Amino acid sequence: MLKTESRLTYRPRPENASFKAKVEELSGENLNLCFQCGACSSGCPLTEEMDLLPSKVIRFVQLGEMEVLDSKTIWVCSTCFNCEVRCPRGIDIANVMEALRQLMLRKKYDHFSLDSLDAEELRELPQIAIISNLRKLTA
Amino acid sequence: MRLPYYPGCTLKTTARNFDQSTTASAKALGIELIELPRWNCCGTVHALAKDDVMHYLAPIRNLIRVEEMSEQGQVDEKKVVTACAMCYNTLKRANTVVNEDQEKMQKLRDNMEKEQPYGGTAEVVHLLEVLRDWGWDKVADRVEKPLEKLRVAPYYGCLLLRPRGSGIDDVDNPQILERLMDALGADVVDIPFKTKCCGAYHTVQMKEVVAELSHRILDQAVKAGADMVVTACPLCEYNLGPRQEEVRKVFRGFGSIPVVYFTQLMALAFGLEEATGFELNNPDPRPILREKGVP
Numbered sequence: 147m148l149k150t151e152s153r154l155t156y157r158p159r160p161e162n163a164s165f166k167a168k169v170e171e172l173s174g175e176n177l178n179l180c181f182q183c184g185a186c187s188s189g190c191p192l193t194e195e196m197d198l199l200p201s202k203v204i205r206f207v208q209l210g211e212m213e214v215l216d217s218k219t220i221w222v223c224s225t226c227f228n229c230e231v232r233c234p235r236g237i238d239i240a241n242v243m244e245a246l247r248q249l250m251l252r253k254k255y256d257h258f259s260l261d262s263l264d265a266e267e268l269r270e271l272p273q274i275a276i277i278s279n280l281r282k283l284t285a
Numbered sequence: 286m287r288l289p290y291y292p293g294c295t296l297k298t299t300a301r302n303f304d305q306s307t308t309a310s311a312k313a314l315g316i317e318l319i320e321l322p323r324w325n326c327c328g329t330v331h332a333l334a335k336d337d338v339m340h341y342l343a344p345i346r347n348l349i350r351v352e353e354m355s356e357q358g359q360v361d362e363k364k365v366v367t368a369c370a371m372c373y374n375t376l377k378r379a380n381t382v383v384n385e386d387q388e389k390m391q392k393l394r395d396n397m398e399k400e401q402p403y404g405g406t407a408e409v410v411h412l413l414e415v416l417r418d419w420g421w422d423k424v425a426d427r428v429e430k431p432l433e434k435l436r437v438a439p440y441y442g443c444l445l446l447r448p449r450g451s452g453i454d455d456v457d458n459p460q461i462l463e464r465l466m467d468a469l470g471a472d473v474v475d476i477p478f479k480t481k482c483c484g485a486y487h488t489v490q491m492k493e494v495v496a497e498l499s500h501r502i503l504d505q506a507v508k509a510g511a512d513m514v515v516t517a518c519p520l521c522e523y524n525l526g527p528r529q530e531e532v533r534k535v536f537r538g539f540g541s542i543p544v545v546y547f548t549q550l551m552a553l554a555f556g557l558e559e560a561t562g563f564e565l566n567n568p569d570p571r572p573i574l575r576e577k578g579v580p
Contacts, residue, residue: 174335191482195494225330226482227447231456238448244333258490270527271489274295274371274520278329279486281340 162210169207172245179235180204186229186239195222200229200239207242220246221257221283247282257283288415289351289365290318293372294326300369300519302562303546307368307412309560310551314419314427318366319359321350329371330486331378338392344379345393348407349400364408366415368548370518374444377409378451411445411453412548413461413517424468429556430580431470437550438474438511439463440502442521443482456480462515465547469554476505483524496531499524503532503542512573513543515550522546527567543570553580 170177180201187199196219198206206214214220220243229239250257258279260268268276296304311318324347332340351365367373383390384405394402416424439462446452446459454461459480463473481502484495503525506514516522526544533539545566552560553574563571574580 172334172336191498192484192494194497195491222487224482224485224487225333226443226485228443228480228482230448240448241333241335248334248337263489272295272299272519272523274293274329274369275486275488275523277294277326278371278520279489281328281330282486283490 156209158210161212164210165212166207166210168249169242169245172248173238173241175237175239175241177204177208177237177242179237180208181235183234185232185234189228189232191226191228192222192224200243203246204237204239204242207246215246215250219243220250225282251285254285256285259284286315286362287317287319287360288362289354289360290320291324291327291347291365291367291372291376292320293367293369295519296369299565300522300546302549302565303368303519303522305560305562306546306548306552306557309557310548310555311366311412311415313552313555313557314416314424316415316419319354321347321354321365324350327372327375327379329375331375338389338396341379341383341389341393342396344376345383345403346397346400347376348380348409349397349403351407352404353401355406362408363406364410364415366410366412368412368517368546370411370442370445371520373409373411373453374451380405380407380409381451411517413445413465414453416465417461421464421468424465424551425470428469428554430554432466432550432554432579433470434472434577435550435574435579436472436474436510436512437466437515438476438506438509438513439466439479440476440506440514440516440521440525440544441480442516442518443480443485445517446480462517462547466515466550469550471550474506474509474511476502476509476511478502478505483521485520485524488520488524488528492528492531493535495524495528496535499528500532500536500539503529504536504539507540507542511542512577513545513570515545515547517547522566529568541568543568543573545570556580 187201223243484498
């Protein structure tokens with residue numbers, strides 16, 4: 147049985163603080179500003195494909211919870227900046243998503259490979275699609 | 286007026302109709318767009334990570350070309366004109382960042398020792414902004430064949446408007462495409478999702494999701510009685526146009542609606558039919574244009 151005090155107190159570990167600091171540094175955003183209003187999530191066109199809502203991703207980072215890096219959401223975000231214009235606290239959530247993707251990509255993780263496309267698909271796709279896709283989803 | 290022009294990669298391949306209609310219709314207004322010599326891909330997306338300077342090399346190298354053109358007297362202003370929404374956003378944001386951060390600017394100069402140092406004096410504009418400054422009345426004066434009875438739904442997508450401070454118009458209710466369509470004599474159809482994302486680069490690995498997003502936008506246009514959707518981005522055009530095949534796989538009842546570039550409608554209204562390039566659009570807009578008697 148837990149003691150009452152420890153049940154009510156959230157105790158971040160040192161690695162939680164350093165993870166949050168890393169994301170803030172890479173994104174340039176102050177995540178303490180977020181008060182979880184959910185405006186980003188309500189305006190996001192891709193939430194149906196996500197496992198965590200954008201506002202929850204921000205909450206995970208505020209708490210320094212690194213498992214957010216395993217979330218589908220960071221790869222589903224299309225960087226459309228709808229959240230950025232909605233946020234009443236002026237946080238550019240797209241920058242935070244990018245920072246989280248970068249933390250994975252910089253470990254040589256590729257979320258996608260062009261090898262999975264057949265030759266015809268590759269021929270048909272405009273290069274604007276291929277280049278932006280590779281820029282966002284590959285190391 | 287002679288202005289430097291950055292077409293970008295896709296305008297030289299799948300979106301050649303966007304390129305040729307851009308230069309032809311601008312010329313008809315007295316704006317000569319001179320393509321940058323030795324331009325390179327801008328990278329399509331802005332580098333969002335704060336420590337990423339490497340990805341500014343490509344866009345800024347193009348802006349060095351703009352300064353060179355100006356020094357050699359090839360252009361009247363250092364305003365580089367873009368037509369593609371993604372090129373516009375990438376060049377503009379990179380320019381803003383390096384001008385605000387001298388440390389990054391210096392790093393770039395150090396890494397491009399064979400180029401002349403970027404002076405930070407180039408300005409990145411979108412063709413729609415140039416037209417707005419030129420004056421809608423002057424655009425209307427040039428119209429030879431008004432697009433009467435043609436019902437067009439403007440679709441902006443993301444990067445012409447967002448993020449804050451980088452867009453060409455109001456983020457919630459942009460009107461710049463509407464004003465252009467008014468000037469060309471077309472009927473404007475408003476759709477609520479005109480600034481919602483089409484799924485962008487997910488078209489490569491999640492085309493079913495793009496079909497879903499595109500369907501929401503296209504369905505609104507069809508239900509509002511639009512004859513076609515007009516856009517300013519080759520990626521939006523691909524996702525809303527050729528990707529309708531994927532849309533029909535998911536939404537069996539969906540028919541089709543052509544998607545064209547705003548410059549193609551300008552060329553059409555200016556009587557420059559050879560520059561419209563409608564044969565590259567899919568679905569083909571020509572049957573509906575003939576049916577409507579336009580022009």
